Amino acid sequence: MLSLLAKLNWPFLVLWAAVALSGVCIDRYRRSRRFGKLRGCQTSHKQAQVKDPFIGLDFIHERVIRGLSGRRLLDCIEKFKQYGSTYSVDRLTYQVVQTCDPENLKQVLATGFDDFALPSSRVSVMGELLGSGIFTLDGDLWSHARAILRPSLAKHKMDRLPSILEHHVQQFLTHIPRQGEEVDLQPLFFELTMDIATEFLMGYSSNMLDPSRKREKEQQFFDDYMLCSEEAIKKMSYGPLRFFRLNLAATKAKKRVFKYMDEYIEECFERQDGTAEMTDKENAFQEIASAITDRQSLRDQLLHFLLASRDTTASLLSNLFFVLAKNPQTYARLRSEVLSKVAFETPTFSGLRDIEYLRWCVNESLRLHPVIPSNGREATRDTTLPRGGGTDGKSPLFLRKGAVVLYNVFSMHRDPAIFGDRVDEFVPERWSGLRPGWGFLPFSGGPRVCVGQHFALIETYYLVTRIVQTFERLESKDPREWVELPGLAMTCRNGNKVGLYQA
Ligand code: HEM
Known part of the structure; x- marks a missing residue:
């Protein structure tokens, strides 16, 4: 085995792998540009800063610490204020889009339903701890x-x-x-x-x-x-x-x-x-x-x-x-x-x-x-979100197959543009005549x-x-x-x- 490894032409192999990888990346880039262009997509200008572009250790660390402090959801609101109601967290390995825009939630949950599935992380974690039931199933089984x-x-x-x-x-x-x-x-x-x-x-x-x-x-x-x-x-x-x-x-x-x-x-x-x-x-x-x-x-x-x-x-x-x-x-x-x-x-x-x-x-x-404050879906094919692209975030945004859309109902429910003043307070009277449509999704x-x-x-x-x-x-x-x-x-x-x- 060792002699076989020694015989391999390593510089050639590395070069070959690099060329193949670049080819895949260029092809993927071209396909996504063509796909996005046809649907009027624009690049996301709302990008969260990424320190670790590979696994996303910074993101994981932040989520764990926020979870411990009991402020995870309140911090999410701050992030949306900082970056806008839809922003990307792009890494070399995967694409994540955070959104609290009702138009995007409608797309993911209803209009574009067939382009999305449950995120694989949810399926594996819930399946492991609570068995395989309706909350982990997709497609015909669901x-x-x-x-x-x-x-x-x-x-x-x-x-x-x-x-x-x-x-x-x-x-x-x-x-x-x-x-x-x-x-x-x-x-x-x-x-x-x-x-x-x-x-x-x-x-x-x-x-x-x-x-x-x-x-x-x-x-x-x-x-x-x-x-x-x-x-x-x-x-x-x-x-x-x-x-x-x-x-x-x-x-x-x-x-x-x-x-x-x-x-x-x-x-x-x-x-x-x-x-x-x-x-x-x-x-x-x-x-x-x-x-x-x-x-x-x-x-x-x-x-x-x-x-x-x-x-x-x-x-x-x-x-x-x-x-x-x-x-x-x-x-x-x-x-x-x-x-x-x-x-x-x-x-x-x-x-x-x-x-x-x-x-x-x-x-x-x-x-x-x-009660279910945030949730997610994973793109099963190249697709789009209606909002999140362009400098103002109002143009369609391209999503690669495998991209995860994390939608935040908690932040959407505290949007003054939908619910008016005093969004952090309990004011039942606000519901007089209020019709928030896709802006209010406690039951998905x-x-x-x-x-x-x-x-x-x-x-x-x-x-x-x-x-x-x-x-x-x-x-x-x-x-x-x-x-x-x-x-x-x-x-x-x-x-x-x-x-x-x-x-
Ligand atoms: C205040 C009470 C409730 C709230 C806020 C609530 C909220 C939700 C939400 C947000 C989902 C979507 C989850 C997802 O897409 O990942 C869901 C799904 C579901 N809920 Fe409820 N729920 C409530 C009560 C109930 C009750 C009482 C039942 C049964 C008697 C129930 C049965 C289900 C089932 C079976 C699903 C899965 C639907 C599917 O994936 O097709 N829920 N619920």
């Missing part, structure tokens, strides 16, 4: 998964939701002290949405909030899942270096999460067979289980579905009550509007939709603290729009109404500001410590 999940959220399936919500919100209320004693609402909201999601989707509830139950197993599942969720976000921020990040605790947590799900699914099957009681015979589990026979795929799909439904809604509720607690006048107005429409009665779904101020408060929370848009949007909003309106009916006053017990806790759904790092006073 269409198939979506077609299986969607019918379980059809309108007529919502008929049984009010009784499920009522039962679990009453259990939730038993955990809240009535005379202003401090309570952290955040973990309680996670338990509440878990109890609701499991009952609605799987046919029987995890009953985490049932005071008569020992909850160690559920608590362990909750902690394990949170660890996996945080690890997934951390790993993604490591970019191409993610393969070097090892976290044994997360690996063990993942195994326990899978085990918990496997046992839960087993129990669902047993209940279906009639060996134990089931609260509802018509549920998503039955439909999904009849379409997916392989146990591992079934577990992965259900895990993704359950978490899509549980974490997001819990985060929304927690974020909303965080800002309501800091704004007692808004809480008072919300309560008075709720009582004027539904008094202390059990609300109906149509009644809930009539409470305009409730909708404004929920929208405003989703604007200020979008296009073919991959959230399938549970209707479910999530009805659930949130119902739960908020019941809590607001019960408590006359809400006050914050934490002087600190809201600080992001990056996870697959974003909540406040310090929880949500409040005091509530019964009417």
Whole structure:
């Protein structure tokens, strides 16, 4: 082997490789120029400064440090102010475009949907920690998964939701002290949405909030899942270096999460067979289980579905009550509007939709603290974005196959051109007559729009109404500001410590 290596004409080989590489680069450059010219693209003049042009160590370092400080999203806003609403971070190895321009989001998510796929980093990291489900699938596999999940959220399936919500919100209320004693609402909201999601989707509830139950197993599942969720976000921020990040605790947590799900699914099957009681015979589990026979795929799909439904809604509720607690006048107005429409009665779904101020408060929370604040897509072929090229950034921008577009909903939701003044404050009144279109995307848009949007909003309106009916006053017990806790759904790092006073 060594003698063979010695015989090789190394200078010639190096020269040959250099010529071949230059040829590929020139060809790629010519193709992209021709492609871009045809579509009116211009070079991006908004380029972030790059110190390491190969792997992007500077970028990775910045993201990791920002993540630790809990200021990652606020810093993103500063970057957009510095470079404009779409800017490139070009390296020799890959192209990244950061954007918070509604036109570009519309292109990536809807108009140009077929030119983009999920970023490979997300597919590998989420797949590794949470299995392969709808959040990691593309193409036909994704269409198939979506077609299986969607019918379980059809309108007529919502008929049984009010009784499920009522039962679990009453259990939730038993955990809240009535005379202003401090309570952290955040973990309680996670338990509440878990109890609701499991009952609605799987046919029987995890009953985490049932005071008569020992909850160690559920608590362990909750902690394990949170660890996996945080690890997934951390790993993604490591970019191409993610393969070097090892976290044994997360690996063990993942195994326990899978085990918990496997046992839960087993129990669902047993209940279906009639060996134990089931609260509802018509549920998503039955439909999904009849379409997916392989146990591992079934577990992965259900895990993704359950978490899509549980974490997001819990985060929304927690974020909303965080800002309501800091704004007692808004809480008072919300309560008075709720009582004027539904008094202390059990609300109906149509009644809930009539409470305009409730909708404004929920929208405003989703604007200020979008639960999925940033996301990305990868170009599957040479394509374009409508904005980002030219000196003013208003011309189309060419994207090479493999380029990653990172779109930032958090920054877009704080754009004064879309939302007016005081964008950093919680002002539900701004929603009077406001139609932000693609500027407001808490549930994403296009073919991959959230399938549970209707479910999530009805659930949130119902739960908020019941809590607001019960408590006359809400006050914050934490002087600190809201600080992001990056996870697959974003909540406040310090929880949500409040005091509530019964009417
Ligand atoms: C406040 C609550 C919720 C928010 C803010 C939210 C937000 C989102 C967003 C932004 C996406 C797109 C993710 C992406 O493209 O990468 C999404 C997808 C999804 N959501 Fe929701 N969601 C919520 C509640 C729910 C609920 C309650 C369910 C189920 C009952 C659900 C099921 C799903 C599913 C299955 C997807 C994947 C859709 C696909 O890729 O085709 N979500 N959600």
